[in-house]
Amino acid sequence: MSFSIVAGGFWGDEGKGKILSYLALADNPAIIARAGVGPNAGHTIEFEGIVYKLRLIPSGFINPKIRLLIGAGVLVNPQVFLSELETTKTKDRVGVDFQSGIIEPSHIEIDSTDAHLKNKIGSTGSGCGPANMDRALRKLKLAREIPELEPYLTDVSIEIDDALKAGKNIIAEGSQAILLSLFHGSYPYVTSKDVSAAAICSDLGVGPTKVTDVIVVLKSFVTRVGTGELPGELSKEETEKRGWTEYGSVTGRLRRAAPFNYDLARKAVRLNGATQIALTKLDILYPDTAKANDIRQIRGEAKEFISRIEEETNVKVSMIGTGPCAKDIIDLRENI
Ligand code: IMP
Ligand code: MG
Numbered sequence: 001m002s003f004s005i006v007a008g009g010f011w012g013d014e015g016k017g018k019i020l021s022y023l024a025l026a027d028n029p030a031i032i033a034r035a036g037v038g039p040n041a042g043h044t045i046e047f048e049g050i051v052y053k054l055r056l057i058p059s060g061f062i063n064p065k066i067r068l069l070i071g072a073g074v075l076v077n078p079q080v081f082l083s084e085l086e087t088t089k090t091k092d093r094v095g096v097d098f099q100s101g102i103i104e105p106s107h108i109e110i111d112s113t114d115a116h117l118k119n120k121i122g123s124t125g126s127g128c129g130p131a132n133m134d135r136a137l138r139k140l141k142l143a144r145e146i147p148e149l150e151p152y153l154t155d156v157s158i159e160i161d162d163a164l165k166a167g168k169n170i171i172a173e174g175s176q177a178i179l180l181s182l183f184h185g186s187y188p189y190v191t192s193k194d195v196s197a198a199a200i201c202s203d204l205g206v207g208p209t210k211v212t213d214v215i216v217v218l219k220s221f222v223t224r225v226g227t228g229e230l231p232g233e234l235s236k237e238e239t240e241k242r243g244w245t246e247y248g249s250v251t252g253r254l255r256r257a258a259p260f261n262y263d264l265a266r267k268a269v270r271l272n273g274a275t276q277i278a279l280t281k282l283d284i285l286y287p288d289t290a291k292a293n294d295i296r297q298i299r300g301e302a303k304e305f306i307s308r309i310e311e312e313t314n315v316k317v318s319m320i321g322t323g324p325c326a327k328d329i330i331d332l333r334e335n336i
Contacts, residue, residue: 004170
């Protein structure tokens with residue numbers, strides 16, 4: 001029996017989708033349950049030559065045996081959800097909690113036109129902030145009121161509890177990341193709720209005593225979309241020169257970039273109670289590590305970089321991403 005949480009360590013876009021898709025294939029969990037804010041997220045999964053950018057359906061869908069759930073704390077845009085059901089062909093194994101909140105066109109309208117949200121905060125415009133506001137006001141519609149969602153409705157907390165009692169393995173998929181937390185992040189340049197490992201438990205209706213592992217995902221450099229601080233931010237030209245240029249998967253915006261930051265890594269580890277670190281995109285910093293699957297292929301500066309992360313955070317790096325595909329990874333979990 002295990003309940004592992006995968007949470008973002010910087011400002012999102014660390015490569016959670018990639019780590020989750022690998023874990024789905026390698027560990028065969030019974031359930032992957034999506035937590036986090038809602039469809040403001042974009043999780044990128046590359047498998048068998050196809051790239052998927054998912055906003056709601058859990059990233060582990062590539063393993064057809066896994067039950068895919070969306071927790072009560074997650075906002076659902078029914079249109080986005082139904083279209084992802086088609087692209088992922090997962091109708092027969094997806095469940096949405098009865099109490100998930102619903103994003104309506106009016107929420108998207110406010111999020112994408114309001115000067116404070118759109119210009120100052122740099123919201124993704126997906127309607128999440130205004131929907132969470134309506135939830136706090138207790139006037140937001142819930143999934144149980146939407147006929148199109150009827151076939152998928154379930155109680156995620158009960159499903160997870162039953163699976164744990166039956167000795168099964170479960171992975172919780174966080175979205176966004178700790179520095180975007182409404183409580184612990186760089187306020188006001190944050191998302192509309194907490195997104196820590198504790199919040200991930202709450203989103204799914206799982207008590208903290210059930211958690212076996214918290215895997216914090218850190219990218220080998222730091223990126224941020226939208227506004228707000230980014231220590232050590234590089235110019236567009238320097239970002240390009242280093243090959244760190246990325247675009248937001250939901251909004252298409254150019255991501256701002258900065259070198260890896262050990263202070264932020266320590267903060268991410270502390271606020272999430274990390275038991276493991278998954279480090280992604282090592283191949284972007286050290287091209288000779290591309291597609292490596294064995295730690296013996298990691299030498300020199302790349303190896304020193306990993307050791308320093310472990311020394312500064314006091315947490316082991318348990319997985320190392322070496323390319324975009326789910327299988328481009330070095331899995332060190334046996335050693336920890
Ligand atoms: P909102 O959550 O759409 O209101 O956006 C608030 C801030 O969080 C903006 O800076 C967004 O760019 C950022 N944000 C929200 N979700 C994500 C994500 O999944 N990845 C990266 N940034 C995000
Ligand atoms: Mg993303």
